[in-house]
Structures are given as C-alpha cells and as structure tokens.
Amino acid sequence: MAVGDRGSRVRAAPARRLAPVPPGELATPIMVPNTLWQPADPLAYEGGRPADVTHLRGFGFTDAGRNDAARWGALQVVPTKADHILDLIRANSLWPLLSGLACCAIEMMSSATSKNDMDRWGMFPFRASPRQADVLIVAGTLTTKMAGPLIRLWEQMPEPKWCVALGDCTVSGGRYKRSYSVVQGIDRVMPVDVYIPGCPPRPEGLIYGMMQLGQLVKDRRGRWNERAIGPNAPDDI
Amino acid sequence: MDRTLETRLEARLADHLRGPVYQRHDETEIRIEAGSVPEVLRILHDAVDLRFEILADLAGVDTGEVMQVVYHLWSPLTSDWLRIIADGLSRDDPRVPSATFLWIGAEWLEREAYDMFGIVFEGNRDLRRIFMPPDYTSFPLRKDFLLPDDAARSPGAGVRHVERACAPAALADDPTAGVRRAPAS
Amino acid sequence: MPPRRGADRPTSTREKPQAGGQPSTDDPRIILDRQIGADLFEPIPPYPPRTEREGEFYTLADGEMFLNVGPHHPATHGVLRLVVKLSGEQIVDVDPVLGYLHRGVEKICENSDYYHVIDQVDPLEYISSLFQEWAAVLSFEKLMDVTVPRRAEYIRVLSGELLRIASHTLYMGFLALDLGGLTPILYGFIERDEIVEMLAALTGARMLFNYFRIGGVNGDLNHEFMSRLGDWMSRAARQTEASAGLLNENEIFVRRTRGVGILDRATALRFGVTGGNLRAAGVPFDVRRAHPYSVYPELDFNVPTRTEGDSLARYLIRVDEVRESIKIIDQCLHNMPDGPVMARLPRLLRPHPGRAWGACEGPRGMMGVYSISDGSDGPFRFRIHDPSFINMETVPTLLPGNLLADTMAIVASLDPVMGGIDK
Numbered sequence: 097m098a099v100g101d102r103g104s105r106v107r108a109a110p111a112r113r114l115a116p117v118p119p120g121e122l123a124t125p126i127m128v129p130n131t132l133w134q135p136a137d138p139l140a141y142e143g144g145r146p147a148d149v150t151h152l153r154g155f156g157f158t159d160a161g162r163n164d165a166a167r168w169g170a171l172q173v174v175p176t177k178a179d180h181i182l183d184l185i186r187a188n189s190l191w192p193l194l195s196g197l198a199c200c201a202i203e204m205m206s207s208a209t210s211k212n213d214m215d216r217w218g219m220f221p222f223r224a225s226p227r228q229a230d231v232l233i234v235a236g237t238l239t240t241k242m243a244g245p246l247i248r249l250w251e252q253m254p255e256p257k258w259c260v261a262l263g264d265c266t267v268s269g270g271r272y273k274r275s276y277s278v279v280q281g282i283d284r285v286m287p288v289d290v291y292i293p294g295c296p297p298r299p300e301g302l303i304y305g306m307m308q309l310g311q312l313v314k315d316r317r318g319r320w321n322e323r324a325i326g327p328n329a330p331d332d333i
Numbered sequence: 334m335d336r337t338l339e340t341r342l343e344a345r346l347a348d349h350l351r352g353p354v355y356q357r358h359d360e361t362e363i364r365i366e367a368g369s370v371p372e373v374l375r376i377l378h379d380a381v382d383l384r385f386e387i388l389a390d391l392a393g394v395d396t397g398e399v400m401q402v403v404y405h406l407w408s409p410l411t412s413d414w415l416r417i418i419a420d421g422l423s424r425d426d427p428r429v430p431s432a433t434f435l436w437i438g439a440e441w442l443e444r445e446a447y448d449m450f451g452i453v454f455e456g457n458r459d460l461r462r463i464f465m466p467p468d469y470t471s472f473p474l475r476k477d478f479l480l481p482d483d484a485a486r487s488p489g490a491g492v493r494h495v496e497r498a499c500a501p502a503a504l505a506d507d508p509t510a511g512v513r514r515a516p517a518s
Numbered sequence: 519m520p521p522r523r524g525a526d527r528p529t530s531t532r533e534k535p536q537a538g539g540q541p542s543t544d545d546p547r548i549i550l551d552r553q554i555g556a557d558l559f560e561p562i563p564p565y566p567p568r569t570e571r572e573g574e575f576y577t578l579a580d581g582e583m584f585l586n587v588g589p590h591h592p593a594t595h596g597v598l599r600l601v602v603k604l605s606g607e608q609i610v611d612v613d614p615v616l617g618y619l620h621r622g623v624e625k626i627c628e629n630s631d632y633y634h635v636i637d638q639v640d641p642l643e644y645i646s647s648l649f650q651e652w653a654a655v656l657s658f659e660k661l662m663d664v665t666v667p668r669r670a671e672y673i674r675v676l677s678g679e680l681l682r683i684a685s686h687t688l689y690m691g692f693l694a695l696d697l698g699g700l701t702p703i704l705y706g707f708i709e710r711d712e713i714v715e716m717l718a719a720l721t722g723a724r725m726l727f728n729y730f731r732i733g734g735v736n737g738d739l740n741h742e743f744m745s746r747l748g749d750w751m752s753r754a755a756r757q758t759e760a761s762a763g764l765l766n767e768n769e770i771f772v773r774r775t776r777g778v779g780i781l782d783r784a785t786a787l788r789f790g791v792t793g794g795n796l797r798a799a800g801v802p803f804d805v806r807r808a809h810p811y812s813v814y815p816e817l818d819f820n821v822p823t824r825t826e827g828d829s830l831a832r833y834l835i836r837v838d839e840v841r842e843s844i845k846i847i848d849q850c851l852h853n854m855p856d857g858p859v860m861a862r863l864p865r866l867l868r869p870h871p872g873r874a875w876g877a878c879e880g881p882r883g884m885m886g887v888y889s890i891s892d893g894s895d896g897p898f899r900f901r902i903h904d905p906s907f908i909n910m911e912t913v914p915t916l917l918p919g920n921l922l923a924d925t926m927a928i929v930a931s932l933d934p935v936m937g938g939i940d941k
Contacts, residue, residue, distance in 0.1 A: 194592055205707065206710070224591070239620055241465070242589060242597055272621050358660050463617060464617035465617060467563065
C-alpha cells in the first residue's frame with residue numbers, strides 16, 4: 097500500500113449506478129424532508145421551504161479543471177471565491193508538527209524564537225499532536241528505524257497537509273550518502289512539497305521555504321492528486 | 334609519559350601482560366588476553382597505587398584478522414591515560430567476560446560493541462542491539478560489512494588517493510581485497 | 519500479557535461485532551490499527567525476551583502498565599523512546615530504546631580521509647559541535663606528532679568556551695521548557711543566536727562549524743567576530759545573571775528539581791558519568807584540570823562542584839560554568855599571542871601506523887576519540903566516546919520511584935543530545 101496514495105485505500109464503490117445526468121441539464125434533486133429535528137426558531141432555515149438554489153452550477157461554477165467541490169467537502173454551497181479565501185487562510189496559518197529529529201531541529205527552533213520569528217507568518221504553534229498540524233517539517237536525518245514512526249505521523253495528519261524537507265539529510269541523504277542506516281531523502285517514503293537544502297539551512301532559509309510553501313498552497317489550491325512519492329520536480333529541470 | 338606507571342603495572346600485572354608496556358605521548362598501553370579481563374580490571378581498580386576508578390571508554394576493534402576490545406581508564410594518581418587492549422578474539426565467535434561487575438556503565442558500551450561487531454560479553458545482563466533495529470542481522474562495523482559505495486570497491490577506486498588502499502588490479506579478482514588490514518604493531 | 523488494542527473491543531459503536539468478538543467492517547474508510555501493523559509500535563516487543571533484563575522489564579506485575587514515551591514527543595531532546603513501566607503515576611522501571619538517529623558515523627569515518635572525518639564528526643552533539651572536532655583533532659595530532667601553534671590553541675579555547683556558554687544557555691532553556699516554562703527557552707535562543715552569529719563570522723557556519731583542523735584552526739580572527747565579541751562581552755555577565763535569576767529563585771522550578779533524580783557519588787563513578795553530572799555528585803573531575811590539554815594549564819578558572827547530585831545541582835553547576843567560561847574568554851582575549859593559526863603540514867596526511875586517544879571536556883562531559891591509523895589516508899578505526907551516551911545510561915537508575923511528570927525533567931537535567939548518543 098503506497099503511502100499517500102488515496103486511490104489504493106478507497107476501494108471501488110459498490111456496483112450501484114446513479115442515473116446519469118445529461119450534460120448541460122439540471123437534474124431534479126432528491127429532497128429528504130426533515131423529520132429528525134425541529135429548529136428552535138420556526139423562521140430559521142428559510143421557514144422550512146426548500147432552498148432556491150440546489151446546484152453549484154447555479155452559481156456559475158464550471159467543471160473545467162477547477163474541481164474543488166469534492167475537495168473542500170462541507171462547503172459545497174459556498175461560492176467559489178471562498179475556496180480562494182480558504183487557501184489564503186490556510187497559507188497564513190500553517191501549523192507545523194514538531195518533528196525535529198537532529199541538528200536541523202535546532203535551526204527550526206531558532207527560526208521559531210524571538211530573533212527570526214516564524215510567528216509573524218502565523219506558524220509559531222508547533223503542535224505536538226499530528227492531528228492538529230498542517231505541515232510536517234522533517235528537520236533532521238531520517239534513519240531506517242525512525243522511518244516507521246515518521247510515516248505513521250504523516251498518515252495521522254488530517255488533510256490538507258503538506259510536507260517540507262528541511263536540510264540536506266532529508267532532501268537526499270546529504271552527508272550520509274554512504275550510510276547503512278539513513279534513508280536517502282524522505283521523498284523515498286512520503287510526498288514532499290518543499291525542499292530546503294543546507295546543512296543546516298539558516299533560519300532565514302527555512303522561513304523562505306515556508307513562504308514558498310504558502311505560495312504553493314495558494315497556487316496549487318491544495319490539490320494533491322498529482323503528488324506522489326519521489327521527487328516532485330518537473331522533468332524539464 | 335609516566336615511567337613510574339610502567340613499573341607499577343609490571344609489578345601488579347606481571348603474568349597477565351602479553352607484551353611490553355607501550356608508552357607514547359600521554360598514553361600507556363598494555364595488552365592482555367581476553368579471558369583475563371575481569372582480573373586485570375579488578376586489580377587496576379582496587380590496587381592502592383593504581384586506582385583506575387573512571388572507565389573512560391570501552392570500544393570494539395576489528396583488525397581484519399582478529400577482534401579486540403579496548404578499554405581506556407583514568408586514575409588520579411598518574412598523568413597518563415591507560416589503554417588496555419584485550420587481544421586475540423576470533424572473528425567467528427568473539428567472546429569476552431563483561432566488565433559490568435565493576436562499572437555498570439559498561440553495560441551499554443558493551444551493547445554497542447555487540448551491535449556493531451558481534452562481540453558477545455559474557456555476564457552482561459542486557460546484551461541486545463542498541464542502535465540497529467532488533468531484527469537486524471549484520472554487524473555494521475566489521476570489516477567484511479562493506480558500505481554500498483565503499484571507496485575501496487567502487488569503480489572509481491584508485492582515482493582519488495583516498496581510494497588507493499590496495500592496487501586496483503587486485504580488486505577484480507577478490508571483492509574483499511580492498512578491506513584494510515590493521516598494522517602489525 | 520495485557521490485552522492488545524482492538525482485540526475484543528469494537529472500535530466503533532456503529533459496527534456489530536461478529537461471533538468471534540473481533541469487530542469487522544466492510545467500510546473501506548475504516549482501517550483498523552492491527553491491519554497496518556500496529557504491533558510494531560506497541561511497547562511490548564512482539565518477540566520473546568532475549569536477555570535477562572528484557573525479560574524482567576517486560577513482565578508486568580499486578581497493577582502495572584506500560585507507557586511508550588515514543589520517539590516523537592514534545593520534549594525536544596530528539597528521537598528517544600522511553601518505555602516506561604508505571605504503577606499508577608509512579609515509575610517502576612524504564613527501558614530507553616536508542617538508535618532512532620543512528621547514522622553510522624563511525625563507519626563513514628573509516629572510509630573518509632582525516633579532513634573529512636572532522637566534518638563528519640560535527641553533527642554528533644550538534645549543539646556543541648566544536649568539542650567533537652576538538653577531541654578528534656587531539657587524537658589525530660597525537661597520531662601525527664603535530665604541535666599546534668599557540669595562537670591556534672587560544673582561538674580554540676576561545677571558540678570552545680563561547681560554544682560552551684551557548685550550549686549551557688540552551689540547556690537551561692530546554693530544562694525550563696520541559697518543566698513547562700515557555701519563556702526561558704526564548705531567552706536562551708536569543709543568547710544562543712548572538713553567540714552563534716559571532717561564531718558564524720569566525721567559522722562561516724552557524725551550527726556545524728567544521729572549523730578545527732589538524733594542526734590549528736581554519737581561519738584567523740576577523741574584525742566582525744571581534745566587534746561582535748566585544749559587544750557581547752560588555753553585556754555577558756549581566757545577561758547571564760538575568761537569565762539565571764529567571765529560574766534560580768522560581769519556586770516551581772526549584773521545587774520540581776530539588777531532590778529529584780539524585781545521582782550519588784558512588785553510582786556516578788560506577789557508571790562512568792563525566793562532566794557536569796559527575797561534578798554535581800561531588801567528584802571534582804574535569805578533563806581540563808584532571809588531564810590538561812591545549813593551553814588550559816595557563817588559564818585560571820575554577821571547577822564548580824556540588825554534592826547534592828539532584829537536578830537542581832546539575833542546573834546550578836551549568837550556571838556556574840557559564841561564569842567560569844566568561845572568565846576564560848576574558849583571559850584568552852587578554853593573552854592572545856601572535857603567530858600562525860595552522861601548523862605546517864603536508865597536504866596528504868599519512869601518519870605512521872599507531873593508536874591514539876584524545877579527550878576534551880565538552881559541555882556534557884568528556885568527549886573522547888580513539889583512532890587507529892594504518893598508514894593510509896584515513897583512520898582505520900574511529901571510535902567516538904560520547905558523554906551523553908553514559909548520561910542517558912543512568913536514566914533507568916534515576917527514574918524509578920519518581921512520578922511520570924518528573925521523567926522529562928530528569929532526562930532534561932542530564933542534558934542528552936541524541937545525535938551524540940546514537941552516533
């Protein structure tokens with residue numbers, strides 16, 4: 097089972113086909129009457145009458161390569177501009193997971209403390225729990241013994257999540273290229289979004305990398321369908 | 334270089350020494366058999382004119398032919414470091430009595446020597462792997478464990494001066510020819 | 519054996535357990551822990567115990583449980599796994615599992631030449647990396663019979679003591695952080711950043727300096743370093759007192775560290791502990807005085823020693839050592855001789871076959887290097903003795919009897935750096 101590959105985890109849906117919708121036409125929505133509970137205010141939720149707009153197409157949402165509806169689940173009834181605002185919100189409040197393994201962790205802490213303050217970009221709270229974190233900054237050499245727990249941490253992080261490889265050891269194995277117990281770059285085990293070289297990189301370098309990540313969040317709109325394990329650089333580099 | 338230390342050691346450890354006491358700079362070195370490690374360490378620790386109380390290091394060494402365990406001790410009575418080389422362990426089944434009866438701190442040092450070389454310390458209550466995962470089967474610091482890009486064996490052997498441990502022509506026949514052997518001294 | 523997770527306990531209330539008591543589900547979105555191999559990460563190893571101590575540890579008496587303070591935890595000492603056996607809140611036994619940062623430095627050094635070894639040995643104790651270089655360089659200089667010029671020795675002492683102050687400042691910050699105080703770590707990093715920028719002006723790097731060479735240092739003092747050093751020295755004493763005063767008299771800090779994790783003299787000597795932890799136990803062993811190297815015989819400084827052996831004593835010793843280091847830096851600056859900073863050596867270093875042991879006093883203890891030369895370009899065997907390794911070995915003796923909340927405090931007061939422990 098490949099890590100990060102959603103397709104291999106979600107099995108094929110059972111053979112129950114929905115009625116196909118002819119393109120360009122609106123289908124009649126299935127309205128389930130609300131028999132479960134009564135709102136306290138009888139005039140709330142438009143007084144119980146069905147809503148006027150039932151499809152995002154009514155809002156001018158087209159399917160041409162910006163298929164974010166399935167991505168940001170609960171907000172399908174919000175206009176698409178909010179997706180952009182969501183990305184801005186996420187990019188400006190990336191909460192890293194404390195994943196300091198070795199020397200680069202000291203530089204990561206140094207970039208989080210007073211002199212080079214990452215809190216200016218909203219990244220100060222280093223969460224100890226992977227469930228609350230957005231970014232996994234892998235800072236320090238990843239050894240084969242630690243690879244298991246680190247992948248476990250990565251899997252426990254809820255989406256949307258990004259991964260930053262900090263330091264030469266995580267980018268490519270670095271100075272431990274010949275070692276018997278070092279994973280030669282974390283992109284062998286997890287998809288990486290930003291690589292920050294250096295041994296160790298200066299705190300300003302880490303901050304530059306995080307700013308690039310913020311830009312990436314806004315550009316790519318968080319889609320990871322094209323993310324895979326291995327170097328994610330395009331072929332023409 | 335403490336000459337008096339040499340005489341004191343020869344007086345106390347006469348029949349355990351397997352060679353002359355060797356002194357260089359601020360170190361004194363003695364060689365003993367692997368089996369006499371407990372007695373020698375006990376004498377060095379308890380003798381009133383020796384009092385080597387602090388265990389500085391316990392290391393394993395693979396010389397290519399034999400294995401050794403090297404102890405470094407410090408005493409307040411002399412200005413020299415003392416090095417004890419327990420020589421003559423076979424590479425197939427290296428066994429040494431443990432030093433944990435005297436210094437508990439030797440337990441993890443011996444675990445490390447076991448993990449890296451396979452040297453079995455008899456009497457160590459906790460001889461399991463310390464660095465590598467518990468199901469790892471090799472002993473990394475042995476001379477027959479070659480790194481994937483070992484300098485002596487790589488196709489670039491001989492190009493850089495550091496890779497000329499042996500003549501490149503010999504490597505083609507014997508893949509372990511690049512393994513360095515320890516000096517005779 | 520305590521029951522495993524997921525056995526006989528349904529993971530969700532919506533599922534109907536089958537007849538065997540095991541919950542099963544067809545929903546592909548629910549992945550049970552046991553399916554992805556959670557056994558590997560259980561505190562109890564899945565194999566039978568192989569040693570006496572392992573069997574004794576992994577046997578649970580009545581009312582005890584295991585808690586896995588796993589390799590990833592918020593206490594920032596690095597990747598250390600402590601399997602703690604608890605009886606309620608009290609620790610009964612602890613088994614530290616190392617190796618999550620084992621990088622094979624010794625093996626790489628056997629395949630490198632002497633210059634590269636100095637670079638490879640830096641990330642061991644990354645917070646105080648000049649001391650590993652110093653131990654390696656001491657050992658190589660004995661192998662090659664090299665005399666280091668006096669100016670180089672003074673520069674070594676100067677940069678070493680600066681880094682010792684930076685390391686101790688970080689130690690104070692981490693100790694407070696593990697006890698819950700979030701402010702001293704920020705002060706610690708401010709001071710460390712100042713010192714480390716100074717050293718970056720001198721050596722070119724902030725953390726893994728690669729500055730010492732066999733026969734001297736890599737570069738002479740320069741204007742930027744001296745001006746930063748002058749600025750810092752004018753404030754150093756007052757800053758030290760301020761940071762120390764933040765914690766010394768803090769009631770929570772003192773009550774959580776006084777009398778906690780007492781390492782007495784006999785036990786410390788039997789472990790082979792060195793450095794501040796041994797001096798806090800009452801043994802005035804400092805390699806700079808016990809077995810002087812470099813120009814320490816000419817410098818005037820005290821070796822602070824305390825007898826209590828608890829965490830507070832270990833902390834106060836570091837505070838005293840910062841003051842002594844400031845004194846040493848002062849003397850170095852006043853007595854700095856002129857001359858070359860590197861001995862004249864051939865480019866290709868091929869020492870005669872032999873063995874050498876070199877040891878220096880790092881912030882955590884005695885850092886030693888044993889190297890064997892076989893006449894070729896690199897060491898035949900390069901053995902690093904790291905002080906944090908022995909300090910960590912005392913943890914199974916110090917922790918039992920204390921509460922779980924003291925775990926990180928005691929471990930932090932021993933000042934472990936996992937890079938050095940795991941090599």
